[in-house]
Amino acid sequence: MQLSNDELKIKINELKKKLDVTVVAHFYQRDEVFEMADITGDSLELAMRTQADSSKFILFCGVGFMGQSVKVLSPEKRVVMPKIACCAMARMIDSLYFDDSVKFLNKHGIKSEDILPITYINSNADVKAKVGEMGGMVCTSSNAKVIITKALEEGKKILFVPDRCLGQNIANQMGLKSMIIGQAGDPKECDILCYDGFCSVHQLFTVDDIAFYRKKFPGILIATHPECDPTICDASDFVGSTSQLIKYIADLPVDQKVAVGTEFNLVNRLRQKNTYVLSSTKPECPTMNETTLEDVYVTLKAIEDGEPINEIEVEEKTQKWAKIALERMLAL
Ligand code: 13P
Ligand code: SF4
Numbered sequence: 001m002q003l004s005n006d007e008l009k010i011k012i013n014e015l016k017k018k019l020d021v022t023v024v025a026h027f028y029q030r031d032e033v034f035e036m037a038d039i040t041g042d043s044l045e046l047a048m049r050t051q052a053d054s055s056k057f058i059l060f061c062g063v064g065f066m067g068q069s070v071k072v073l074s075p076e077k078r079v080v081m082p083k084i085a086c087c088a089m090a091r092m093i094d095s096l097y098f099d100d101s102v103k104f105l106n107k108h109g110i111k112s113e114d115i116l117p118i119t120y121i122n123s124n125a126d127v128k129a130k131v132g133e134m135g136g137m138v139c140t141s142s143n144a145k146v147i148i149t150k151a152l153e154e155g156k157k158i159l160f161v162p163d164r165c166l167g168q169n170i171a172n173q174m175g176l177k178s179m180i181i182g183q184a185g186d187p188k189e190c191d192i193l194c195y196d197g198f199c200s201v202h203q204l205f206t207v208d209d210i211a212f213y214r215k216k217f218p219g220i221l222i223a224t225h226p227e228c229d230p231t232i233c234d235a236s237d238f239v240g241s242t243s244q245l246i247k248y249i250a251d252l253p254v255d256q257k258v259a260v261g262t263e264f265n266l267v268n269r270l271r272q273k274n275t276y277v278l279s280s281t282k283p284e285c286p287t288m289n290e291t292t293l294e295d296v297y298v299t300l301k302a303i304e305d306g307e308p309i310n311e312i313e314v315e316e317k318t319q320k321w322a323k324i325a326l327e328r329m330l331a332l
Contacts, residue, residue, distance in 0.1 A: 005032050008293045012036050015300040021057040023296070024050055024070075027242045028263040028288035029061050036296060037061065042243040043121045044140040047073065048330065057303055060312075061291045063087040068125050071312045072322045079312040080303065082295035085287035087122050089227075092197035093162040095126040101159060101181055101195055102134075108187045116156040118147060120163045122199075125314050125322040127161065132325030139329060141226050142241035144170045150332055152176075152191070162197030169226045169233045201285045202227035205261040209278050210235050213259040222278065223248055224261035232261060242266055249275065263288065 003011070009032070016023060016036075024046060025037035034040065039049045043066065050058050050070045058079045060067035067081045098117075105115055117136035119127055128138055136159075139147035148170050151158055160167035164180050171178035171192045178192040179185035187193050205228050213220050223238040223245055233239045238248050242262060249258055249270050260267045261278040263285050268277075277283065302309040314322070 003294070003297075005293055008297050009036065012293070012297050012300060015297075015304055019057065019300065019303055020055050021059055021300065021303060022050070022053050022055040023059045024061065026062040026066060026288065027246070027266040027269075028285050029291060030265060030289060030293075031269060032293045033061050033291055033296060034265070034269070036293070042140065042142055042241040043069075044142045044241070045243060046070075047121070047140075047326065050074070050077075051330075057308070059296070059299055059303075061296065063090070063285075063287050065090045065122055065124055067312045068314060069121060069128075069326060071314050072125055072128070072319050073326055075314070075319055075323075078308065080299055080308050081310050081312060082292075082299040083290040084310055084312075085290040087199075087287060089120075089162055089197050089199045090122045090124055093123060093127055093195060095130050097195075098127050098130045098161060101161065101193075104181055105157065105159065105187055105193060110157050110187055114156050115159050116151050116154055117159040117161065118151055119161050119325065120144070120166055121326075123162055125318050128325045129318040129321035131161075132321035132323070132328075136325060137328035137332075138325045140241065141166060142244055143329065143332070144226070145173060146332055147329060148174065148176075148192070157187070157190070158192045159195070160192050161195035163227060164194040164196050164198055165202070165229055165233075166226045167192055167194035168230045169228075169239065172230055172234065199227040201263055201283050202261070203229065204279045204281050204283045205229070205232050206279075207231050207235060209259075209261075209280070213276065213278065217257045220257040220259055220276075221252070222259050222261070224278065228261050236261070246270065265289070 024039045064086045071079045117131040119131045121140045176191040221237040224236040257274045259276040259278040
């Protein structure tokens with residue numbers, strides 16, 4: 001017999017009390033899953049808070065690279081995911097495509113020793129490991145500017161993977177020259193060379209959406225995530241990570257209208273009045289939405305039965321170098 005969400009919540013809370021487990025959820029999770037979490041946050045906060053957590057098991061409700069980052073940073077922890085759902089952007093690059101990007105730059109006269117790679121945390125451990133081995137580091141949407149500022153001190157060309165939008169948005173903010181690898185332009189003339197990856201959810205927002213809201217509600221503010229296209233971020237009043245967006249909106253006067261360009265579950269959970277989704281198409285992240293309350297219950301039950309399911313494992317060499325890339329970020 002199928003249990004209702006209320007019944008599942010009771011059972012999940014009972015198991016949480018009984019087991020040495022911390023439930024973690026990203027803001028894009030379904031409401032009913034999000035409510036069960038002990039730790040919530042943006043990607044940077046989740047990486048830091050889970051690292052500091054002392055439970056034996058981390059039950060991570062999010063996408064694959066998030067659970068994997070916990071395992072990479074704390075290999076002694078047992079990390080399970082109710083659904084090992086893969087972020088579509090993270091899937092756009094692997095270690096071979098990373099090598100191809102380096103070769104492309106070599107072919108255009110940039111030596112490997114003159115390249116400093118930075119990977120957005122939305123990438124798998126093999127890519128983070130490649131970046132770590134080349135002396136580079138990870139960044140998230142909340143610290144990308146700090147990380148790139150630091151990286152530029154080395155006087156090298158920055159290879160930014162996999163999100164072309166985040167790379168270009170930071171370059172624009174800092175007055176740096178960027179280009180997308182494989183597109184027209186001379187890489188030697190640029191500071192940041194961006195891999196051609198993107199988030200399909202954040203591509204849904206258009207300049208027409210912004211024009212629509214500005215016309216409909218004069219004085220409305222536009223707040224967007226840096227995974228949106230540069231044309232969107234350039235036309236926004238505020239650009240930030242999920243946590244930064246939540247804080248920005250919470251601090252607005254209650255009668256201030258704001259249209260938000262990020263995933264639907266997050267926007268829908270914000271103050272309902274005067275807050276709008278900046279798209280006529282519902283911007284849901286399909287992989288974040290895969291995790292259900294029942295999955296959370298089944299995963300906890302498996303821990304109770306002594307046979308954990310969907311446990312994250314990372315091969316030793318990959319773990320070592322990916323950890324170095326993540327720790328270089330955390331040190332900043
Ligand atoms: P944040 O780090 O801002 O939470 O972003 C994660 C993400 O996947 C956005 O699409
Ligand atoms: Fe990945 Fe985009 Fe989903 Fe974020 S919203 S997890 S970048 S697919």
